[in-house]
Amino acid sequence: MDVDARRPHPHDVKLPQPHRVALAPYRDLLSGACGPDAVDALRAAERSWRLLLLRALIDAAEDLPTAPLPALDAGWQLMTRAWEADPERVERLLLYPTVGTWAAYALRRVRGSVTGDSPLWVELGQLHAVTASAAVLAGVDFRTRAPVRDGWVVLPGLGGARVPGAEGRWGSAEVSAQAGTVRVGGVLRDGPGWVPLRELRAEGCRIVLDDLDPFRGLRAPQPPQPVESADRYSALFEEAWRLLAHDDPETARAAANGLSAVVPRPRSEPYRPHSASSGDAFGAVVASEPDDAEQFAATLVHEFQHNKLGAFMHLFTLYRDGGPERFYAPWRDDPRPLGGLLQGVYAFFGVTRFYRRRQSPLGAFEFALWRAQTLRALHGIRDAHRLTDLGRELIEQLTARLTPWQGEQVLPRALDAARQAAADHYASWRAHHVEPDPHEVVRAAKAYAEDRPVRLPQGADVIVPGSPRRGLDTRAVLLRRLLADPGDLRALRRDPGAVVEGARPEDVALVTGDAGRARRRFETRISEEGGPEAWAGLGLALRAQGHPAADVLLTRPEFVMAVHAELGGGSVDPVRLASSFAADSPSER
Structure with missing residues (x-):
């Protein structure tokens, strides 16, 4: 189902219209590859998924109090004004990963499937931070109030401000724009107290390094934590992107279309990087500070594979839910359910494909290890009875791609x-x-x-x-x-x-x-x-x-x-x- 982009209020919905994926991108996605056209199709579907999620949240929270913040309908009125002024920028913001994470988390809070230590009005009121970002991006004059968390007001995709005099963990503050002058909790944007989101830039790609948004961690909210290693992330990203663009330009172009944010985490033990992604946050990669550019490139590939398959599974059913079966995952310490294994084999197919082009002894090791381990995992689930026909086709396609690689020469x-x-x-x-x-x-x-x-x-x-x-x-x-x-x-x-x-x-x-x-x-x-x-x-x-x-x-x-x-x-x-x-x-x- 697609939501009418000209009327962004979540109650204004067209009749159901199925998304369509052209045959060539569809086959690319099943085979583990993915060009820019396939990513564009996934982004279009994610836009509808995101708007339907927002509609579900507004419907579920319709009678819930939001004081001391404005009513949710007031936020959507501001969103409408912003969209009419600059639809392209507002659409891009609505697809920003943390907007999806927040909306999914808030909906779970409303439905009672998760709990949290914050008042519910704080989570619902994040809508006003989102719409304030939209209005700023669109150049619309406005005045509203947004949640204060741990002394911060954060505008998704833009940055945040430490609110002077904020007391306690939760509160509200005014956010306004007048003739291009933006104030957040009394702090002038781009003035003292304002912390902008930094960017990671490389030829052909430009994404945000998000260390501020409360929903950047893919699950429950967390306080902003500006990192001191942003310059190192920036340098490694530029080099990592150069490696990826040189070795696999199509994947690099596709990732440039799909990725929008890297969420930094403290550096872990060498050769044990931590990374994550979520189906609620298409375009986001959570990554510990990398050891080097090659590892960073592999992490980006790995998590982008998860992003793609998560979006693909918003459109198609690969397996039936339920069932106690657990399987061997060569990249995990714990047994995994079928859905987790499908995500894993898809991600490690991408990792194998990346390292296949690397010539260093460590790169050769990673290629030899993951070509064998991914194929082993595929063999372990190929007869799982809860797979759909499409799920079996996915496994067959990945197996067909990986099998010839098993005999390729590798440094002894x-x-x-x-x-x-x-x-x-x-x-x-x-x-x-x-x-x-x-x-x-x-x-x-x-x-x-x-x-x-x-x-x-x-x-x-x-x-x-x-x-x-x-x-x-x-x-x-x-x-x-x-x-x-x-x-x-x-x-x-x-x-x-x-x-x-x-x-x-x-x-x-x-x-x-x-x-x-x-x-x-x-x-x-x-x-x-x-x-x-x-x-x-x-x-x-x-x-x-x-x-x-x-x-x-x-x-x-x-x-x-x-x-x-x-x-x-x-x-x-x-x-x-x-x-x-x-x-x-x-x-x-």
Whole structure:
């Protein structure tokens, strides 16, 4: 359904009109690629989605009090005036990511599906901050009141002002414009106390660095937090965009059409960037301060893939909701629902495509890792019964694109590292999240104790939640560090946990090729304290030595671990136990 752009009041709606996506952009989207035309189609659909969301909010809040702010209808009257003066700028503002996040959050507050510590009138009153931004952009004279949060009034897409004398967390302040002079809570725009949103600029792209808007975090509101590293974001963005435009100009043009804001977050541990996006906030990327331009470019690609698929799923149904099934996600520590896996494979297809063009040892590692892991995840959900025909087509298209890449030549040491990281994550994940049948565990333990043949049980995995004590990517981070800077080895050997959170000496021994030392230390850890990562590490060390027990430890570690515990742990030799399953173990999946 499309809303009549000439009458932006949410009650003024045309008869339903379906959006149409041309065949070529539609096929591009299903295949994981996406040119500017496809993004334009998605933006048009998101405009309707956004206006329908706003209409739903106004309808739901029609009888709710908004004092000390004006009524919501007064805000829409101002929006109408602004739209009539400059429809292009107002339309662009309505598509600004935080407008969608706010409207979705406020609607959930009204409906009671989420709670918050702010008064409801503050959340509803954000409409007046949005319409004030629209009026400023359109050059319309006006006078209204907007919410004060934690001493700030923020106008989406423009900036914010610290309100002099504001008391308490919540309040209201006047916002006005007269003959081009804008005042926000008594602060002159572009004067002392006004903090503008900064921009990230590169040839062919210009987007906002939003560290002020209360809804920039994609969920509940949060106070403004101007970052000190804006200059570094700016420099890395320019270089990252240059990489993307050089390697994949079509994707760069598409992203320039679709992305509108980067939300900065504090820098995380090297090689462990944090990023996020939301279906409510098309065009936004939340990103921790990047390690370098290549990582920043990959993050932009990753989150833009999420943006595209989220918008695509506002138009088309890829899977039926409901169902308890959870699946292995090679990029997560936790089991994921079907919808999360679809988002993940789509995003990591884009990441794989980006790194396929990179030539550095670290870039080769990322390509080799994600081409295999994404294909594994696709195979894991291709038979999910809740997929629609369109969802299956999406999986088939991505699989067809990824499969030929599996045989492409990659720097040998990067390929070896990627294979180790993939096997490690899968084994560690299974050890945490796959629950063996207790009767089968007892049966196997008894057979082992009586020196009879021990068999692995067959059947579907039972997946359960779990809380890893450390990230399942710890050894992968060690591998990345050594590929990027072999000089890190001395510091890693001296104090691995100080360099990579959660790392231990046996992990360093493993990733540096000292399989014998790694094996001894993992065996000791298993006898003294156990732990899923130790069993996976032992499997990797045994594989490096060519030991036949490695296979079962890398494909069914949860069962060997459970039988070991049933036998009393400690004194039971983990390698001898794993070897008893070796003749019956499957090939690595």
